[in-house]
Amino acid sequence: TRIIPDSKGKLPLQDGYDYIVVGAGIGGLVVANRLTEDPSVSALVIEAGNLDDRAEDVSIPGNIGFEDPRRYEVKVKMAEQEFLDGKVRIFSQGKAVGGSTIVNGLVWTRGSVADFDAWERLGNPGWAWSDILPYFEKSESYSAPVKNVSGAQPLLHPVAGNHGDRGPVQVSYPNYYYNQSYNFLDGIRELGIPINEDPNSGNATGASIVPSSMSGKNQSRADARTAYLDPALERPNLHLITGYSVTRVLHGNGGATSSNSTHDPRDSGLRVTGVEKTTISCRKEVILAAGAIISPVLLQVSGIGPVALLESLGIDVAIDLPGVGSNFQDHPTLQPVYEYTAPDIFTAWDIVGSTRDAVRQEYLTNRTGPWTAPMVNAAAFAALSWVTDREEDILNEAANATANLPPSYDSTLRAGYDAQRAELISMLARADTPAYEVMSTSWGQLAVSAMQPFSRGTVSARSASVFGNAPPLVDPRFCAHPVDCRLLLLGLGFNDRLIRTPPMAALAPVPPPGFGAADARNETALDEAMRSKITSGFHPSGTTSMLPLEHGGVVDPSLRVYGTRNLRVVDAGVIPLIPGAHIQAAVYAVAEKPLGLIVDDYNTDESEETGGRYYQG
Ligand SMILES: Cc1cc2nc3c(=O)[nH]c(=O)nc-3n(C[C@H](O)[C@H](O)[C@H](O)COP(=O)(O)OP(=O)(O)OC[C@H]3O[C@@H](n4cnc5c(N)ncnc54)[C@H](O)[C@@H]3O)c2cc1C
Numbered sequence: 001t002r003i004i005p006d007s008k009g010k011l012p013l014q015d016g017y018d019y020i021v022v023g024a025g026i027g028g029l030v031v032a033n034r035l036t037e038d039p040s041v042s043a044l045v046i047e048a049g050n051l052d053d054r055a056e057d058v059s060i061p062g063n064i065g066f067e068d069p070r071r072y073e074v075k076v077k078m079a080e081q082e083f084l085d086g087k088v089r090i091f092s093q094g095k096a097v098g099g100s101t102i103v104n105g106l107v108w109t110r111g112s113v114a115d116f117d118a119w120e121r122l123g124n125p126g127w128a129w130s131d132i133l134p135y136f137e138k139s140e141s142y143s144a145p146v147k148n149v150s151g152a153q154p155l156l157h158p159v160a161g162n163h164g165d166r167g168p169v170q171v172s173y174p175n176y177y178y179n180q181s182y183n184f185l186d187g188i189r190e191l192g193i194p195i196n197e198d199p200n201s202g203n204a205t206g207a208s209i210v211p212s213s214m215s216g217k218n219q220s221r222a223d224a225r226t227a228y229l230d231p232a233l234e235r236p237n238l239h240l241i242t243g244y245s246v247t248r249v250l251h252g253n254g255g256a257t258s259s260n261s262t263h264d265p266r267d268s269g270l271r272v273t274g275v276e277k278t279t280i281s282c283r284k285e286v287i288l289a290a291g292a293i294i295s296p297v298l299l300q301v302s303g304i305g306p307v308a309l310l311e312s313l314g315i316d317v318a319i320d321l322p323g324v325g326s327n328f329q330d331h332p333t334l335q336p337v338y339e340y341t342a343p344d345i346f347t348a349w350d351i352v353g354s355t356r357d358a359v360r361q362e363y364l365t366n367r368t369g370p371w372t373a374p375m376v377n378a379a380a381f382a383a384l385s386w387v388t389d390r391e392e393d394i395l396n397e398a399a400n401a402t403a404n405l406p407p408s409y410d411s412t413l414r415a416g417y418d419a420q421r422a423e424l425i426s427m428l429a430r431a432d433t434p435a436y437e438v439m440s441t442s443w444g445q446l447a448v449s450a451m452q453p454f455s456r457g458t459v460s461a462r463s464a465s466v467f468g469n470a471p472p473l474v475d476p477r478f479c480a481h482p483v484d485c486r487l488l489l490l491g492l493g494f495n496d497r498l499i500r501t502p503p504m505a506a507l508a509p510v511p512p513p514g515f516g517a518a519d520a521r522n523e524t525a526l527d528e529a530m531r532s533k534i535t536s537g538f539h540p541s542g543t544t545s546m547l548p549l550e551h552g553g554v555v556d557p558s559l560r561v562y563g564t565r566n567l568r569v570v571d572a573g574v575i576p577l578i579p580g581a582h583i584q585a586a587v588y589a590v591a592e593k594p595l596g597l598i599v600d601d602y603n604t605d606e607s608e609e610t611g612g613r614y615y616q617g
Pocket of ligand 1: 022024026027028046047048049093094096099100101104105107245246289290291539570571572573582583585587
């Protein structure tokens with residue numbers, strides 16, 4: 001691999017590449033790696049961020065949440081959240097080779113059989129659980145420790161059934177568990193939630209010690225860079241530019257094309273910033289993998305998106321595609337801390353001063369001790385019927401309450417939403433898909449996320465350039481559908497019961513202001529306290545959805561943008577319906593899957609355009 005860092009000068013590039021990939025996160029690096037396994041294929045990856053320095057704040061799981069590698073993050077301001085408290089929130093996104101996997105929390109969960117079967121029913125043949133399972137397996141090397149390292153019963157699934165053992169991403173468990181993880185799991189059991197020893201089997205509910213994207217041997221972060229770039233460094237046919245941002249997809253002569261172009265559609269290109277503006281051409285395809293926030297904005301500023309938005313910004317319309325930037329989903333999340341005040345409780349917050357020196361030394365010498373443990377050791381995924389006797393009321397509310405869809409949604413997006421809502425309701429009614437998740441940290445944070453969100457938002461360019469004065473408008477519209485807040489309230493009520501179980505009461509947890517036992521009984525007050533605290537679960541997705549055109553889709557089941565012949569999106573944006581899980585495992589699997597389709601397009605017949613509405617104006 002030729003890595004071309006931010007040279008601030010002329011870019012030493014080839015005349016052209018077969019494939020040009022925008023963004024070196026999960027989607028970009030998986031696709032670039034798999035394509036260049038064939039030495040006759042050339043690919044260029046362009047990444048806005050830089051190679052990370054493998055410093056301790058990146059690679060050591062115990063640093064997550066404390067010494068975050070902020071230098072590899074960009075903060076994106078959300079629109080004021082009108083269904084919460086009217087205030088803005090911040091999204092984090094990775095900006096580095098490896099994308100958000102350089103800064104993420106390592107939690108490795110796939111979701112349930114039902115999550116992916118719903119993708120297929122929504123109009124995506126070949127994307128059911130049984131179809132995507134081989135790609136979950138292909139992406140990972142799963143290992144569970146055979147010995148009990150921390151003294152307590154680890155409750156892990158030790159056998160690698162349905163798990164990959166030769167894939168690039170190391171998935172394993174830490175060599176250390178905080179005792180509080182077991183208080184949590186014991187308390188959860190007292191509330192009738194079963195232990196799930198393998199949350200990645202397709203049955204996603206129950207309480208677990210969660211697997212992490214980390215090396216079992218080195219006890220360090222496994223990310224898209226270590227998994228998919230580092231092993232390919234010897235390949236001369238893979239080039240990577242770092243520190244440069246793609247600003248536009250070009251159409252026709254030098255760009256991904258619409259059918260009314262007179263130019264060769266294969267002659268694609270991108271505009272890239274640097275000291276000197278550069279245009280790069282490619283022979284086969286452009287693959288957008290800039291993540292669920294930026295990929296739709298790049299499409300919009302390149303003239304592919306909802307015609308009304310593009311015209312309002314003075315952007316020439318190439319393809320009127322109403323779904324670009326819509327169907328935005330995330331897991332709304334609360335992070336209340338029930339501080340453990342019993343004496344002699346050791347938490348990650350105690351790792352300071354000389355204790356920190358000792359913990360660090362133990363980690364560096366033996367790869368054992370608290371620094372092997374990521375922020376989240378244990379989590380519970382609760383099925384709705386396990387946690388309420390008002391299940392029918394909630395399902396009725398899910399079906400009948402107004403979803404407050406964004407006014408910009410056209411009839412296709414509304415029809416697509418109706419189909420998704422039916423799937424979500426059937427998932428809420430099942431025992432193997434979660435209504436909410438509770439994540440436990442060593443210091444008493446019991447974070448609650450609604451796992452089947454019914455609200456939908458938008459990502460919209462606010463200028464004709466990605467670098468215009470106005471950054472894009474990112475609006476998840478958290479709790480636009482009221483059932484999302486209802487599920488979060490249910491989760492907080494659950495926390496209140498949980499901290500009063502004997503195993504948890506032994507930790508003497510103190511609820512944060514507004515979240516105490518009396519508050520939990522007063523739903524109105526709790527609801528108000530809660531709305532000011534809801535924020536992102538860091539899982540933006542859906543903004544370039546794989547759905548039929550008549551349901552607001554942006555890409556077809558081969559991840560090709562409707563109306564183009566040589567432009568695909570391969571990142572979290574193509575997820576049509578967010579799984580009830582942390583999404584990195586799904587994004588890796590999604591990115592592994594289209595390889596055959598991409599390559600076949602150029603080895604067999606000419607690819608056909610796949611529908612789309614060409615702008616005639
Ligand atoms: C703080 C945080 C914690 C998270 N924790 C977890 C977790 O514990 N478990 C889990 O499953 N998921 C987690 N996630 C989510 C997960 O990491 C993402 O869903 C996943 O990385 C998305 O992959 P992607 O390929 O869509 O985009 P990314 O991995 O974000 O990669 C996109 C890349 O594109 C680059 N880019 C953007 N614009 C341009 C441009 N114009 N030109 C060139 N390059 C560009 C970016 O710099 C970035 O490197 C977390 C995310 C964050 C931010």
